[in-house]
Amino acid sequence: MENKKRSSFTGKLGFVLAAAGSAVGLGNIWRFPYLAAKYGGGIFLLTYLVLVVTFGFTLMIAEIALGRKTGLSAIGAFAGLNKKWKGLGAIAAIIPVMILPYYTVIAGWIAKYFFEYARGGAEVLAQDGYLDRFIAQPVEPIFWFVLFIGATFAIVMAGVNKGIEQCSKVMMPILIVLSLVIAVYVCCQPGALEGVKYYLMPDFSKFSIMTVVAAIGQLFYSMSLAMGIMVTYGSYMKKDVNMEASVGQIELFDTGVAFLAGLMIVPSVYVFSGGSAEKMNQGTGLMFDTLPKVFLSMPMSNLIGAAFFLMVIFAALTSTISLMETIMSIVQDKTGMSRAKAGWLTFALMLLIGVPTSLGFGPLSFISLNGMNLQGMLDFTANSILMPILALLTAIFIVWVVGVETVVDEVKLSSRFKKEKLFRFIIKYIVPVSMVIILVSSILDTFGIVSI
Numbered sequence: 001m002e003n004k005k006r007s008s009f010t011g012k013l014g015f016v017l018a019a020a021g022s023a024v025g026l027g028n029i030w031r032f033p034y035l036a037a038k039y040g041g042g043i044f045l046l047t048y049l050v051l052v053v054t055f056g057f058t059l060m061i062a063e064i065a066l067g068r069k070t071g072l073s074a075i076g077a078f079a080g081l082n083k084k085w086k087g088l089g090a091i092a093a094i095i096p097v098m099i100l101p102y103y104t105v106i107a108g109w110i111a112k113y114f115f116e117y118a119r120g121g122a123e124v125l126a127q128d129g130y131l132d133r134f135i136a137q138p139v140e141p142i143f144w145f146v147l148f149i150g151a152t153f154a155i156v157m158a159g160v161n162k163g164i165e166q167c168s169k170v171m172m173p174i175l176i177v178l179s180l181v182i183a184v185y186v187c188c189q190p191g192a193l194e195g196v197k198y199y200l201m202p203d204f205s206k207f208s209i210m211t212v213v214a215a216i217g218q219l220f221y222s223m224s225l226a227m228g229i230m231v232t233y234g235s236y237m238k239k240d241v242n243m244e245a246s247v248g249q250i251e252l253f254d255t256g257v258a259f260l261a262g263l264m265i266v267p268s269v270y271v272f273s274g275g276s277a278e279k280m281n282q283g284t285g286l287m288f289d290t291l292p293k294v295f296l297s298m299p300m301s302n303l304i305g306a307a308f309f310l311m312v313i314f315a316a317l318t319s320t321i322s323l324m325e326t327i328m329s330i331v332q333d334k335t336g337m338s339r340a341k342a343g344w345l346t347f348a349l350m351l352l353i354g355v356p357t358s359l360g361f362g363p364l365s366f367i368s369l370n371g372m373n374l375q376g377m378l379d380f381t382a383n384s385i386l387m388p389i390l391a392l393l394t395a396i397f398i399v400w401v402v403g404v405e406t407v408v409d410e411v412k413l414s415s416r417f418k419k420e421k422l423f424r425f426i427i428k429y430i431v432p433v434s435m436v437i438i439l440v441s442s443i444l445d446t447f448g449i450v451s452i
């Protein structure tokens, strides 16, 4: 950290693409649609969109500015500005450790689906309950998980991220076009209109505080916020790159992919599964259950299925790589180990957490807390507890410790700050108040103390 020369992104485009590469992943394609289905469709979408341009914008600007100002990653940036607040870096460090293992378990399922399509399994995959039967097995899901985490590890160790970055620059546009085609196809099916309406038209009677809680959790997750990743990315950003415009573009990209994924998946639940409430609530399996049915009804289903899941593998891989890099560099900084040692330690830790998480869908499913299995618990703790805590403390840190000016000045180094007033208002009032409300309500709701 001391005298190491910090590499930086080549310019605005480089920065935007790298940040978008981290942001776009399973969160957009797998997590967003099932939350939208579960939390009332249109009302969730509307809440989410409003939050992206207000809340998400504010937090992303804040994190990137802290990173660019200090030139340090999360761990160092908070400590660099104020020694007493270095604990924030520690919270930021725990979050990716909780997310990466289960993220990779799900990515393993994606790899399995790709493999099955590639060998002509479109019909088998479209059978009712296929995913449930697959993930309940003790061995095979672990095999795919280990394969995925192993590939991530190998890439991080070999340092071939650049190649992956290049690849995803090609794959991402294809993914978007493919999603668009599939979404249009789904929306043209008889019965889809009902689903499109559910997804696009807000029904205000379905609104509750839990809609906001879920939408904010998703926002953190999808935009890679509240875990220090954007602080690190900001530290690589050149001083003359327009920060506000970059954030707008990352948001557009990230939200666009999520929106399309929803448009693909939510209406297909109506067409292929009748849109029952039970189906809408299904959660983790939604994408794996409905898309194969859509593909089977299309011509060349195996090809389309294989192509789609291959793209998703890439989207997921760019995210797992950035998560593993982050964890590794934290381990390295904290322990002073060599990069190789830190890498192996990280890898072992991921296996240690990931294997039981995978088993949590089958043999270990008896371990549950209020209906959550191990994956659900990790997801809930990271997204609904730790991230709001970190966002709350970051806001307090900015407003009362280093001063809002620090961030505002940093943004103004490269451009006018058009949404400055909005930023000041949100970071000062909205973030602290809403984070407290969210923390309290998500805990009360999840543990069934009160239903909100």
Ligand code: PHE
Binding pocket: 022, 023, 024, 025, 026, 027, 028, 221, 222, 223, 224, 225, 227, 229, 319, 320, 322, 323
């Ligand atoms: N934002 C990624 C997604 O939506 C997940 C992620 C979070 C990746 C943090 C890297 C870092 O899938």
